[in-house]
Amino acid sequence: MKTKLCLLYGGKSAEHQVSLQTAKAVIQALDHEKFDINPIYINTEGKWIKGEAITGPIESVKALEFSTGEMIAPNALSTSLVSAPSESEANSGYDVIFPLLHGPNGEDGTVQGMLELLNLPYVGNGVLASAAGMDKVIMKNLFAQAGLEQVKYVWFIRNNWESNREAAYEKVEKELGYPCFVKPANLGSSVGISKCMNRNELGAAFEEAFQFDRKVIVEEGIIAREIEIGVLGNDDPECSVAGEIVPKKDFYDYKAKYEDGNTALIIPAEISSDTYRELTKTAIQAFKALDCSGLVRADFFVTSEGKVLINEVNTMPGFTPFSMFPLLWKHSGVEYPALIERLVELAQERHKDKQ
Ligand code: ADP
Numbered sequence: 001m002k003t004k005l006c007l008l009y010g011g012k013s014a015e016h017q018v019s020l021q022t023a024k025a026v027i028q029a030l031d032h033e034k035f036d037i038n039p040i041y042i043n044t045e046g047k048w049i050k051g052e053a054i055t056g057p058i059e060s061v062k063a064l065e066f067s068t069g070e071m072i073a074p075n076a077l078s079t080s081l082v083s084a085p086s087e088s089e090a091n092s093g094y095d096v097i098f099p100l101l102h103g104p105n106g107e108d109g110t111v112q113g114m115l116e117l118l119n120l121p122y123v124g125n126g127v128l129a130s131a132a133g134m135d136k137v138i139m140k141n142l143f144a145q146a147g148l149e150q151v152k153y154v155w156f157i158r159n160n161w162e163s164n165r166e167a168a169y170e171k172v173e174k175e176l177g178y179p180c181f182v183k184p185a186n187l188g189s190s191v192g193i194s195k196c197m198n199r200n201e202l203g204a205a206f207e208e209a210f211q212f213d214r215k216v217i218v219e220e221g222i223i224a225r226e227i228e229i230g231v232l233g234n235d236d237p238e239c240s241v242a243g244e245i246v247p248k249k250d251f252y253d254y255k256a257k258y259e260d261g262n263t264a265l266i267i268p269a270e271i272s273s274d275t276y277r278e279l280t281k282t283a284i285q286a287f288k289a290l291d292c293s294g295l296v297r298a299d300f301f302v303t304s305e306g307k308v309l310i311n312e313v314n315t316m317p318g319f320t321p322f323s324m325f326p327l328l329w330k331h332s333g334v335e336y337p338a339l340i341e342r343l344v345e346l347a348q349e350r351h352k353d354k355q
Protein backbone atom coordinates (compact mmCIF):
# COMPACT_ATOMS: atom_id res chain seq x y z
CA MET A 1 0.00 0.00 0.00
CA LYS A 2 1.20 3.50 -0.79
CA THR A 3 2.18 5.90 1.97
CA LYS A 4 -0.12 8.90 1.94
CA LEU A 5 2.17 11.84 2.35
CA CYS A 6 1.03 15.40 2.86
CA LEU A 7 3.54 18.10 1.93
CA LEU A 8 3.08 21.37 3.78
CA TYR A 9 5.01 24.22 2.17
CA GLY A 10 5.14 27.93 1.41
CA GLY A 11 4.37 29.89 4.55
CA LYS A 12 4.38 33.50 5.67
CA SER A 13 8.07 33.66 6.49
CA ALA A 14 10.98 35.18 4.55
CA GLU A 15 11.77 31.68 3.32
CA HIS A 16 8.55 31.27 1.30
CA GLN A 17 10.35 30.95 -2.04
CA VAL A 18 12.95 28.57 -0.63
CA SER A 19 10.14 26.40 0.70
CA LEU A 20 8.55 26.24 -2.77
CA GLN A 21 11.85 25.15 -4.31
CA THR A 22 12.16 22.50 -1.64
CA ALA A 23 8.63 21.21 -2.25
CA LYS A 24 9.31 20.91 -5.97
CA ALA A 25 12.56 19.03 -5.37
CA VAL A 26 10.96 16.68 -2.84
CA ILE A 27 8.07 15.90 -5.23
CA GLN A 28 10.57 15.20 -8.00
CA ALA A 29 12.59 12.89 -5.79
CA LEU A 30 9.69 10.89 -4.34
CA ASP A 31 8.87 7.51 -5.82
CA HIS A 32 5.28 7.87 -7.02
CA GLU A 33 4.86 4.09 -6.80
CA LYS A 34 5.50 4.24 -3.06
CA PHE A 35 3.94 7.57 -2.14
CA ASP A 36 0.65 9.39 -2.70
CA ILE A 37 1.63 13.05 -2.73
CA ASN A 38 -0.90 15.52 -1.37
CA PRO A 39 0.08 19.19 -1.36
CA ILE A 40 -1.05 21.91 1.02
CA TYR A 41 0.22 25.35 0.06
CA ILE A 42 0.42 28.12 2.66
CA ASN A 43 0.35 31.40 0.76
CA THR A 44 2.18 34.59 1.76
CA GLU A 45 -0.88 35.75 3.68
CA GLY A 46 -0.83 32.59 5.71
CA LYS A 47 -3.89 30.98 4.09
CA TRP A 48 -3.81 27.21 3.73
CA ILE A 49 -4.89 25.90 0.31
CA LYS A 50 -5.24 22.23 -0.42
CA GLY A 51 -4.27 21.11 -3.94
CA GLU A 52 -5.09 18.02 -5.95
CA ALA A 53 -2.94 14.94 -5.40
CA ILE A 54 0.22 15.14 -7.52
CA THR A 55 0.70 12.17 -9.79
CA GLY A 56 3.43 13.23 -12.19
CA PRO A 57 6.38 15.58 -12.56
CA ILE A 58 5.75 19.30 -12.10
CA GLU A 59 7.02 21.94 -14.48
CA SER A 60 7.76 24.83 -12.14
CA VAL A 61 7.08 26.07 -8.65
CA LYS A 62 4.25 28.16 -10.11
CA ALA A 63 2.25 24.95 -10.36
CA LEU A 64 2.52 24.61 -6.58
CA GLU A 65 1.30 28.12 -5.73
CA PHE A 66 -2.42 27.42 -5.82
CA SER A 67 -4.63 30.47 -5.90
CA THR A 68 -7.81 28.44 -6.05
CA GLY A 69 -8.58 25.21 -4.33
CA GLU A 70 -10.05 24.16 -1.06
CA MET A 71 -9.21 26.96 1.36
CA ILE A 72 -8.75 25.53 4.82
CA ALA A 73 -10.10 27.78 7.53
CA PRO A 74 -8.20 27.53 10.83
CA ASN A 75 -11.13 25.97 12.65
CA ALA A 76 -11.57 23.43 9.86
CA LEU A 77 -7.88 22.52 9.66
CA SER A 78 -8.24 19.50 11.85
CA THR A 79 -11.07 17.86 9.93
CA SER A 80 -9.41 18.70 6.65
CA LEU A 81 -6.10 17.15 7.63
CA VAL A 82 -7.49 13.97 9.10
CA SER A 83 -10.13 13.36 6.45
CA ALA A 84 -9.60 11.51 3.20
CA PRO A 85 -6.97 12.87 0.85
CA SER A 86 -8.03 10.43 -1.87
CA GLU A 87 -11.45 9.15 -2.80
CA SER A 88 -10.43 5.54 -3.09
CA GLU A 89 -9.51 5.16 0.56
CA ALA A 90 -12.12 7.29 2.18
CA ASN A 91 -11.55 8.66 5.67
CA SER A 92 -8.23 7.07 6.35
CA GLY A 93 -6.33 10.40 6.59
CA TYR A 94 -2.69 11.05 5.85
CA ASP A 95 0.00 8.62 6.96
CA VAL A 96 2.67 11.29 7.41
CA ILE A 97 2.84 15.08 7.20
CA PHE A 98 6.08 16.58 5.92
CA PRO A 99 6.35 20.25 6.94
CA LEU A 100 8.77 21.87 4.50
CA LEU A 101 8.64 25.15 6.35
CA HIS A 102 11.33 27.36 7.78
CA GLY A 103 11.26 30.08 10.41
CA PRO A 104 8.39 31.29 12.61
CA ASN A 105 5.04 29.47 12.22
CA GLY A 106 6.65 26.46 10.63
CA GLU A 107 9.93 25.55 12.26
CA ASP A 108 9.11 26.90 15.71
CA GLY A 109 6.75 24.29 17.15
CA THR A 110 3.44 25.93 16.26
CA VAL A 111 2.60 23.70 13.29
CA GLN A 112 4.09 20.78 15.19
CA GLY A 113 1.71 21.48 18.10
CA MET A 114 -1.28 21.40 15.79
CA LEU A 115 -0.13 18.08 14.31
CA GLU A 116 0.31 16.68 17.84
CA LEU A 117 -3.27 17.63 18.66
CA LEU A 118 -4.42 15.82 15.54
CA ASN A 119 -2.29 12.81 16.51
CA LEU A 120 -0.66 12.75 13.07
CA PRO A 121 2.90 11.53 12.43
CA TYR A 122 5.07 14.32 11.03
CA VAL A 123 8.62 14.61 9.79
CA GLY A 124 11.21 16.32 11.93
CA ASN A 125 11.39 17.79 15.36
CA GLY A 126 8.62 17.91 17.93
CA VAL A 127 7.14 20.92 19.69
CA LEU A 128 9.78 21.36 22.37
CA ALA A 129 12.87 20.99 20.17
CA SER A 130 11.38 23.17 17.44
CA ALA A 131 10.46 25.95 19.87
CA ALA A 132 13.75 25.77 21.77
CA GLY A 133 15.74 25.74 18.53
CA MET A 134 13.93 28.81 17.22
CA ASP A 135 14.80 30.94 20.26
CA LYS A 136 18.54 31.51 20.26
CA VAL A 137 18.59 32.51 23.94
CA ILE A 138 16.74 29.40 25.13
CA MET A 139 18.85 27.24 22.81
CA LYS A 140 22.11 28.66 24.14
CA ASN A 141 20.94 28.35 27.73
CA LEU A 142 20.24 24.65 27.12
CA PHE A 143 23.62 24.17 25.44
CA ALA A 144 25.30 25.87 28.40
CA GLN A 145 23.52 23.53 30.77
CA ALA A 146 24.74 20.56 28.73
CA GLY A 147 28.29 21.88 29.17
CA LEU A 148 28.84 22.79 25.52
CA GLU A 149 31.32 25.51 24.63
CA GLN A 150 29.94 28.54 22.84
CA VAL A 151 30.59 32.27 22.38
CA LYS A 152 29.65 34.64 25.21
CA TYR A 153 26.19 36.19 24.90
CA VAL A 154 23.75 38.57 26.59
CA TRP A 155 20.14 39.30 25.74
CA PHE A 156 17.53 42.03 26.07
CA ILE A 157 13.77 42.54 25.90
CA ARG A 158 12.63 45.53 23.80
CA ASN A 159 10.83 47.36 26.61
CA ASN A 160 13.80 47.09 28.96
CA TRP A 161 16.20 48.28 26.29
CA GLU A 162 13.97 51.22 25.42
CA SER A 163 13.76 52.35 29.01
CA ASN A 164 17.56 52.37 29.45
CA ARG A 165 19.58 52.04 26.27
CA GLU A 166 22.74 53.31 27.91
CA ALA A 167 22.68 50.43 30.38
CA ALA A 168 22.25 47.93 27.55
CA TYR A 169 25.23 49.31 25.62
CA GLU A 170 27.38 49.31 28.74
CA LYS A 171 26.48 45.73 29.47
CA VAL A 172 27.42 44.67 25.93
CA GLU A 173 30.71 46.58 26.06
CA LYS A 174 31.61 45.28 29.52
CA GLU A 175 30.73 41.64 28.90
CA LEU A 176 31.46 41.20 25.18
CA GLY A 177 33.19 44.18 23.58
CA TYR A 178 33.54 44.65 19.81
CA PRO A 179 33.06 43.19 17.32
CA CYS A 180 29.74 41.76 18.41
CA PHE A 181 26.75 40.28 16.59
CA VAL A 182 23.22 41.50 17.28
CA LYS A 183 20.41 39.11 16.33
CA PRO A 184 16.64 38.82 16.75
CA ALA A 185 16.24 35.86 19.11
CA ASN A 186 13.59 34.09 17.03
CA LEU A 187 14.58 34.05 13.39
CA GLY A 188 16.84 32.31 10.93
CA SER A 189 18.37 32.93 7.52
CA SER A 190 20.46 35.76 9.00
CA VAL A 191 17.43 38.09 8.86
CA GLY A 192 17.93 41.16 11.07
CA ILE A 193 21.50 40.22 12.05
CA SER A 194 24.24 42.86 12.19
CA LYS A 195 27.91 42.86 13.01
CA CYS A 196 28.93 45.89 15.12
CA MET A 197 32.32 47.50 15.53
CA ASN A 198 31.35 50.43 17.78
CA ARG A 199 28.55 51.95 19.85
CA ASN A 200 26.98 53.77 16.90
CA GLU A 201 26.63 50.55 14.98
CA LEU A 202 25.39 48.82 18.10
CA GLY A 203 22.54 51.32 18.46
CA ALA A 204 21.51 50.86 14.82
CA ALA A 205 21.79 47.08 15.13
CA PHE A 206 19.44 47.03 18.14
CA GLU A 207 16.93 49.18 16.24
CA GLU A 208 17.08 46.77 13.32
CA ALA A 209 16.87 43.55 15.33
CA PHE A 210 13.99 44.81 17.49
CA GLN A 211 11.96 45.32 14.31
CA PHE A 212 11.78 41.55 14.02
CA ASP A 213 11.45 40.43 17.60
CA ARG A 214 10.82 41.67 21.12
CA LYS A 215 13.87 39.73 22.26
CA VAL A 216 17.41 40.29 21.00
CA ILE A 217 20.61 38.39 21.62
CA VAL A 218 24.10 39.92 21.39
CA GLU A 219 27.11 37.68 20.96
CA GLU A 220 30.83 38.15 21.12
CA GLY A 221 32.06 38.17 17.50
CA ILE A 222 34.73 35.64 16.73
CA ILE A 223 36.99 34.88 13.82
CA ALA A 224 36.54 31.23 13.04
CA ARG A 225 35.74 28.75 10.32
CA GLU A 226 32.07 27.78 9.98
CA ILE A 227 31.60 24.02 9.94
CA GLU A 228 28.30 22.15 9.81
CA ILE A 229 27.23 18.57 10.52
CA GLY A 230 24.01 16.81 9.60
CA VAL A 231 22.36 14.73 12.31
CA LEU A 232 19.73 12.13 11.45
CA GLY A 233 17.78 9.80 13.73
CA ASN A 234 15.62 9.65 16.83
CA ASP A 235 16.99 8.04 20.01
CA ASP A 236 20.32 7.01 18.45
CA PRO A 237 21.10 9.75 15.95
CA GLU A 238 23.95 9.54 13.45
CA CYS A 239 26.23 12.22 12.03
CA SER A 240 27.13 13.01 8.44
CA VAL A 241 30.53 14.11 7.23
CA ALA A 242 31.37 17.75 8.06
CA GLY A 243 30.97 20.61 5.59
CA GLU A 244 32.48 24.07 5.60
CA ILE A 245 30.82 27.31 4.58
CA VAL A 246 33.07 29.93 3.09
CA PRO A 247 31.09 33.15 2.63
CA LYS A 248 32.65 35.55 0.16
CA LYS A 249 31.33 38.40 2.27
CA ASP A 250 32.03 39.60 5.77
CA PHE A 251 29.62 37.05 7.21
CA TYR A 252 27.04 34.54 6.06
CA ASP A 253 24.14 37.00 5.69
CA TYR A 254 20.76 36.58 3.99
CA LYS A 255 22.05 37.57 0.55
CA ALA A 256 24.98 35.21 0.75
CA LYS A 257 22.57 32.42 1.71
CA TYR A 258 19.92 32.86 -0.96
CA GLU A 259 20.83 35.44 -3.56
CA ASP A 260 24.50 35.48 -4.48
CA GLY A 261 24.90 31.75 -4.75
CA ASN A 262 28.66 32.20 -4.59
CA THR A 263 29.20 31.08 -1.03
CA ALA A 264 31.41 28.05 -1.30
CA LEU A 265 30.34 24.82 0.38
CA ILE A 266 33.29 22.52 0.94
CA ILE A 267 32.30 18.91 1.57
CA PRO A 268 33.91 17.17 3.27
CA ALA A 269 35.51 19.99 5.23
CA GLU A 270 39.27 19.82 5.53
CA ILE A 271 39.61 19.19 9.23
CA SER A 272 41.62 16.79 11.37
CA SER A 273 40.07 13.54 12.54
CA ASP A 274 40.32 14.87 16.13
CA THR A 275 38.28 17.93 15.21
CA TYR A 276 35.73 15.79 13.34
CA ARG A 277 35.37 13.55 16.41
CA GLU A 278 34.85 16.58 18.65
CA LEU A 279 32.27 18.01 16.21
CA THR A 280 30.23 14.82 16.01
CA LYS A 281 30.31 14.34 19.77
CA THR A 282 29.10 17.90 20.29
CA ALA A 283 26.48 17.64 17.52
CA ILE A 284 24.91 14.62 19.25
CA GLN A 285 25.06 16.37 22.64
CA ALA A 286 23.37 19.42 21.14
CA PHE A 287 20.71 17.20 19.51
CA LYS A 288 20.03 15.59 22.88
CA ALA A 289 20.16 18.85 24.85
CA LEU A 290 17.10 20.05 22.90
CA ASP A 291 15.51 16.59 22.77
CA CYS A 292 15.54 16.67 18.98
CA SER A 293 14.16 14.04 16.64
CA GLY A 294 14.35 13.32 12.94
CA LEU A 295 16.97 15.77 11.82
CA VAL A 296 19.02 18.82 12.66
CA ARG A 297 21.92 20.63 11.10
CA ALA A 298 24.39 21.52 13.82
CA ASP A 299 26.45 24.63 13.03
CA PHE A 300 29.83 25.30 14.61
CA PHE A 301 32.61 27.79 14.81
CA VAL A 302 36.07 26.21 14.74
CA THR A 303 38.89 28.54 15.77
CA SER A 304 42.43 28.49 14.38
CA GLU A 305 43.52 26.62 17.54
CA GLY A 306 40.97 23.93 16.72
CA LYS A 307 38.53 24.89 19.46
CA VAL A 308 34.97 23.76 18.68
CA LEU A 309 32.10 26.11 19.63
CA ILE A 310 28.47 25.31 18.89
CA ASN A 311 26.68 28.19 17.16
CA GLU A 312 23.21 26.76 16.66
CA VAL A 313 21.11 23.83 15.56
CA ASN A 314 18.55 24.31 12.82
CA THR A 315 15.56 22.04 13.31
CA MET A 316 14.38 22.38 9.71
CA PRO A 317 17.56 23.12 7.78
CA GLY A 318 17.57 24.19 4.13
CA PHE A 319 16.40 21.13 2.26
CA THR A 320 16.74 21.68 -1.48
CA PRO A 321 19.10 19.16 -3.15
CA PHE A 322 21.72 21.95 -3.19
CA SER A 323 21.42 22.84 0.46
CA MET A 324 24.06 21.86 2.97
CA PHE A 325 22.06 19.21 4.87
CA PRO A 326 21.15 17.02 1.86
CA LEU A 327 24.64 17.50 0.40
CA LEU A 328 26.26 16.39 3.66
CA TRP A 329 24.20 13.19 3.57
CA LYS A 330 24.89 12.63 -0.11
CA HIS A 331 28.60 12.69 0.70
CA SER A 332 27.88 10.29 3.55
CA GLY A 333 26.22 7.81 1.16
CA VAL A 334 22.56 8.80 1.56
CA GLU A 335 21.14 10.21 -1.67
CA TYR A 336 18.28 12.77 -1.61
CA PRO A 337 15.42 10.30 -2.31
CA ALA A 338 16.71 7.88 0.33
CA LEU A 339 17.09 10.75 2.80
CA ILE A 340 13.44 11.74 2.32
CA GLU A 341 12.30 8.14 2.82
CA ARG A 342 14.45 7.84 5.93
CA LEU A 343 12.84 10.97 7.38
CA VAL A 344 9.36 9.58 6.71
CA GLU A 345 10.34 6.32 8.46
CA LEU A 346 11.73 8.24 11.42
CA ALA A 347 8.47 10.20 11.68
CA GLN A 348 6.47 6.97 11.83
CA GLU A 349 8.89 5.39 14.30
CA ARG A 350 8.65 8.36 16.67
CA HIS A 351 4.88 8.44 16.39
CA LYS A 352 4.72 4.75 17.39
CA ASP A 353 7.08 5.32 20.31
CA LYS A 354 4.77 7.98 21.69
CA GLN A 355 1.65 5.81 21.69
P1 ADP B 1 20.83 32.26 11.61
O1 ADP B 1 20.02 31.41 12.52
O2 ADP B 1 20.03 33.38 11.05
O3 ADP B 1 21.57 31.46 10.58
P2 ADP B 1 23.43 32.64 12.89
O4 ADP B 1 23.56 32.75 14.36
O5 ADP B 1 23.87 31.36 12.29
O6 ADP B 1 21.92 32.99 12.52
O7 ADP B 1 24.23 33.83 12.23
C1 ADP B 1 24.31 34.00 10.83
C2 ADP B 1 25.76 34.17 10.39
O8 ADP B 1 26.37 35.30 11.04
C3 ADP B 1 26.67 33.00 10.76
O9 ADP B 1 26.59 31.96 9.81
C4 ADP B 1 28.04 33.68 10.78
O10 ADP B 1 28.54 33.91 9.46
C5 ADP B 1 27.73 35.04 11.38
N1 ADP B 1 27.85 35.02 12.85
C6 ADP B 1 26.83 34.85 13.72
N2 ADP B 1 27.25 34.93 14.99
C7 ADP B 1 28.55 35.15 14.96
C8 ADP B 1 29.56 35.33 15.97
N3 ADP B 1 29.25 35.30 17.28
N4 ADP B 1 30.85 35.53 15.56
C9 ADP B 1 31.17 35.57 14.24
N5 ADP B 1 30.27 35.40 13.24
C10 ADP B 1 28.97 35.21 13.58
Ligand code: MG
Pocket residue numbers: 187188189312313314
Ligand atom coordinates in the same frame (compact mmCIF):
# COMPACT_ATOMS: atom_id res chain seq x y z
MG1 MG C 1 19.56 29.38 12.29
Ligand code: MG
Pocket residue numbers: 189299312
Ligand atom coordinates in the same frame (compact mmCIF):
# COMPACT_ATOMS: atom_id res chain seq x y z
MG1 MG D 1 22.98 30.00 10.97
